[in-house]
Amino acid sequence: MIVRTLLAAIVAGLIAGVFMTGAQELRVVPLILHAEEFEGEAPAAGEQPAAQPGTADPAAANHEQHSSLKAVSPIGALLDALSPITPAYAHEGEHEEGGIMFGMSRFSGTLIANLVTGSGFALLLAGVSLVIGYPITLRNGALWGACGWLAVHMLPAIGLPPELPGFPAAELGDRQVWWLATVALSAVGLYLLVLREEIVAKIIGLVLIAAPHVYGAPQPSDISSNVPAVLGAEFAVVALATTLAFWIVLGVVSGFINDRFAKA
Amino acid sequence: MATSTVSSIPLSLSDRLTAGIIALLIGGFLVFGAGLANSAVLHDTAHDTRHSYGFPCH
Numbered sequence: 119m120i121v122r123t124l125l126a127a128i129v130a131g132l133i134a135g136v137f138m139t140g141a142q143e144l145r146v147v148p149l150i151l152h153a154e155e156f157e158g159e160a161p162a163a164g165e166q167p168a169a170q171p172g173t174a175d176p177a178a179a180n181h182e183q184h185s186s187l188k189a190v191s192p193i194g195a196l197l198d199a200l201s202p203i204t205p206a207y208a209h210e211g212e213h214e215e216g217g218i219m220f221g222m223s224r225f226s227g228t229l230i231a232n233l234v235t236g237s238g239f240a241l242l243l244a245g246v247s248l249v250i251g252y253p254i255t256l257r258n259g260a261l262w263g264a265c266g267w268l269a270v271h272m273l274p275a276i277g278l279p280p281e282l283p284g285f286p287a288a289e290l291g292d293r294q295v296w297w298l299a300t301v302a303l304s305a306v307g308l309y310l311l312v313l314r315e316e317i318v319a320k321i322i323g324l325v326l327i328a329a330p331h332v333y334g335a336p337q338p339s340d341i342s343s344n345v346p347a348v349l350g351a352e353f354a355v356v357a358l359a360t361t362l363a364f365w366i367v368l369g370v371v372s373g374f375i376n377d378r379f380a381k382a
Numbered sequence: 383m384a385t386s387t388v389s390s391i392p393l394s395l396s397d398r399l400t401a402g403i404i405a406l407l408i409g410g411f412l413v414f415g416a417g418l419a420n421s422a423v424l425h426d427t428a429h430d431t432r433h434s435y436g437f438p439c440h
Binding site for chain 1: 397398399400401402403404405406407408409410411412413414415416417418420422423424425426427428429430431432433434435436437438439440
């Protein structure tokens with residue numbers, strides 16, 4: 119029965135992942151592509167004097183830098199993505215240096231990443247539900263999803279808003295650690311706040327949720343960017359809105375599958 | 383107490399915890415791979431997904 123429970127979560131995640139891909143292609147990806155046009159105009163190309171847009175080799179060099187995450191400037195390091203030519207086309211066959219898996223198109227890569235991410239979040243949601251002993255049902259699925267969204271997207275976004283390519287940002291490792299810690303603390307905090315009756319637990323929950331923001335997210339020292347602020351504002355709203363829709367779909371579908379099949 | 387809250391999931395307590403921990407481990411692995419792993423191929427494949435989910439990227 120363990121396998122059936124896990125399969126139920128994976129199916130829900132795949133469905134939500136397909137849904138998310140549609141939502142992304144409609145609203146999010148156009149903004150990413152738009153931002154990458156500005157990213158290409160970055161003046162911070164000092165460390166890459168050989169960069170000549172349109173030639174293959176410098177693009178590959180930049181690409182490696184972009185991917186190995188050692189770049190000093192996130193703007194200058196992202197030149198590989200400056201044109202409508204995606205890394206999939208620019209680096210076909212050079213898998214070791216990055217590029218999209220199996221030479222797939224950019225869309226296929228996004229679809230697969232969404233399916234994997236959807237299954238992953240579905241399993242995490244099911245895992246939390248199983249460990250704390252509160253089943254996900256059709257009735258409470260949307261609330262489960264909303265809490266997942268709060269913990270994974272909304273609360274971390276207070277410190278690290280969803281960023282477009284070319285946005286200034288602090289060191290990647292620091293941000294990932296802060297992000298992971300915030301997700302974990304927010305999840306535990308939400309559990310204490312929502313599902314525990316004791317007033318002390320609720321207060322501790324609020325403290326846990328607030329703690330990473332009091333500590334503060336890693337911020338870039340230089341916040342100048344070529345990407346227009348309007349794009350960034352639109353992107354933050356669209357990213358949070360699509361992920362909210364994703365989580366609600368994920369919660370409701372998980373609940374539906376649990377009600378119909380997993381407990382049969 | 384625990385048994386009353388799990389009545390709609392037909393698993394014993396130990397099965398439930400086993401399934402839950404397996405789900406957390408696999409789920410964490412998948413999300414980490416798609417969202418956070420420091421691999422060029424994974425990063426480029428999942429690029430648009432990472433941005434739209436707000437994963438710390440680049």
